[in-house]
Amino acid sequence: MKKLIFVMVLAALSGTASGDVLASVDSRELSWEDLVDIVGGTEEVARLGITSEDGAAEILESWVREQLILEAAEESNIAARPDVAAAIEQTVNQILLEAYISDILDNVEVSRLEVENYLDVWGETYTMQYNIRHILLPDETLASSVLSRLNSGEDFASLAAQFSVGPSAPSGGNLGWMSRGMASPDFMEAVCQLSTGEISSVVKTPMGYHIIQLLEKAPLTTQLTEEQTLELATSELVSARQEVLLVEMLDNLRETHTVNVWPDRLLNHI
Numbered sequence: 182m183k184k185l186i187f188v189m190v191l192a193a194l195s196g197t198a199s200g201d202v203l204a205s206v207d208s209r210e211l212s213w214e215d216l217v218d219i220v221g222g223t224e225e226v227a228r229l230g231i232t233s234e235d236g237a238a239e240i241l242e243s244w245v246r247e248q249l250i251l252e253a254a255e256e257s258n259i260a261a262r263p264d265v266a267a268a269i270e271q272t273v274n275q276i277l278l279e280a281y282i283s284d285i286l287d288n289v290e291v292s293r294l295e296v297e298n299y300l301d302v303w304g305e306t307y308t309m310q311y312n313i314r315h316i317l318l319p320d321e322t323l324a325s326s327v328l329s330r331l332n333s334g335e336d337f338a339s340l341a342a343q344f345s346v347g348p349s350a351p352s353g354g355n356l357g358w359m360s361r362g363m364a365s366p367d368f369m370e371a372v373c374q375l376s377t378g379e380i381s382s383v384v385k386t387p388m389g390y391h392i393i394q395l396l397e398k399a400p401l402t403t404q405l406t407e408e409q410t411l412e413l414a415t416s417e418l419v420s421a422r423q424e425v426l427l428v429e430m431l432d433n434l435r436e437t438h439t440v441n442v443w444p445d446r447l448l449n450h451i
Contacts, residue, residue: 204241206248211241219244285430286423296415306373307361307410312396313372314354316340317347317389324383324390331380337394346389354394360401362413366421368393387424 204211220226231237259265300307314337318324327344331337338353345354361369368391371384375395384391405413 204245206245206252209248209252211244216240216244282427286426289419289422289426291415291418291422293411293415296411296418299418300410300414303361303370303373303414304410306369307405307413308401309373309398310358310360310401311372311398312358313356314338314341314394314396315347315349315356316345316354316392317350318344318392319346319389321383321385321390324392328380328383328392331392337380362417365424366417369417387428 202210202212203216217223217226220229229240231240254260260269316324316327316337318327323344327340330340341354342350344350347354349356359369359372363369364372365386365388367386368384371381371391371393372395375381375393377395377397379395381391381393384393
């Protein structure tokens, strides 16, 4: 009975003409379409639990209260206050950044055949987990130098603490146990080819240049199904292509803009 009442209320709301207004405050208006957009779709409206006219009124009152405060805020010109203006600008910039990146990356796809061919080579690695540590370096020359020192017998943890720019540096580069899907395919492919105790050559990813050591490996406690493996591999390959596309986009943008950085000036303030 409760569900039936809710459906009737929802039907009454959704049955209004697209131009009908559900609530208003001065020139601000809320239509059914606005409400659907605000909550994220008709299914989300259903989750509001509206089962009566009183319930519908309370939902609309929530909107009214918000609009009244917004009206007061605009009248007070609080948006001109420096801290508020800065927060607004930061929020707008974040929205623009995310929207632009989404437009660039959202259409990246891989075919099922590509994924299946990839799994023909790497499928077994999706059944394993790897305990690893790494040293992340900002340029290839430094990475090659650190690798030479490792190959000469210097301590991995000490060099990681001294040179790595990754968050794991203080712990000697330890990343703990990792499995497929927890890092880029390039990184994990390098991990999966190592023998226990072996140190990799320099591995380039969008994050920088890595030197990786495999400490131990073991079968996953819970094995993935065939479909789960397919989904994970698809996600990895899509992410990898997105990373490449993002790097290419940034390189192209750098070529069309004048970019300067002064790290010494930053250090002077620290």
